[in-house]
Amino acid sequence: MxxxxxxxxxxxxxxxxxxxDGGHKHDRYLTDILANYFQxxxxxxxxxCGLPVPRETMRLIGDPEKPRLVTTRSGIDHTDRMLSFCKQKVSQLESEDLCAFIFKKDSPSSGLHKVKVYGESGQAQKKGRGLFAATLVDRFPLLPVEEEGRLKDPVLRENFIEKVFCYKRWKTFLQEDPDYKKLIDFHTCHKLQLMAHSPKLASKMGKLVAAGKTTPKEELLEEYQLNLMEALALKATIKKNVNVLYHINGHFKKLITGDEKAELIQLINNYAHSLVPLIVPLTLINHYIRKYNIAYLQNQTYLEPHPSELMLRNHA
Ligand code: SF4
Known part of the structure; x- marks a missing residue:
């Protein structure tokens, strides 16, 4: 790429x-697969923030909403040092075209979800967020973020990577100083992809764009962006994908033969019952789109929201 x-x-x-401890947590999925597409x-x-390698382990203590970062044995408080680094680092990242962040789970500095925060009794609640992760998410609330552990789940993995590619397309779109007509085009291409995540938000965004001709551009783009990322944060479930597949089938209705239609319906039903992965009905759909040259469907990002080599739609 x-x-x-x-x-x-x-x-x-x-x-x-x-x-x-002087070690690492090398994740081969990042370096061997994702690195082909991500820098x-x-x-x-x-x-x-200035701590050595190796160093004493640290943990979060106190209020899970505003925890302190202290060393486990000697109790040295590194919160201020860490927060000052976090502030400076996110300011530096503002000038980068950052499209996502992948965090190391469980870390009191980098963990994104359910990081342990210890109370006075020594009991831990899994309710915290690492200080750097929290600062980054506060500063870039729309940025796709995930932990490496959760990327092992095929559904979460696909959802995250799809979001990253879409966010990149959106940022590129914004950099081209788009006019109203271009927003219509962007939305048209993403319609089915949005439906697969949230039919409700897809419809809301359709109305937003349709009524947006007289809305100030900045306001319209801001509103659209919020809805776009909110929709993509919702999982594309089998049920929602089946809904989209039937919607696509509706476009073929008058074009394909009875046998072709029966074959497609069979594959959609097999997918609905988790007998085959999503890629199976989509492969046939792509074949029909090429065969019958259906322009509206050819441009739908739903058909290839991320490179097929990542094989993210190959799990049943
Ligand atoms: S602070 Fe974050 S990046 Fe550094 S070692 Fe810990 S988990 Fe890894």
Missing amino acids: ENKILVGASSCLLGNSVRY FITVCPEVE
């Missing part, structure tokens, strides 16, 4: 020996 998408990642996931910017908040 010529222009790789810029994605941030916790440094230890890329194989850098920056962990407290990674690595961040190790603990090392970059």
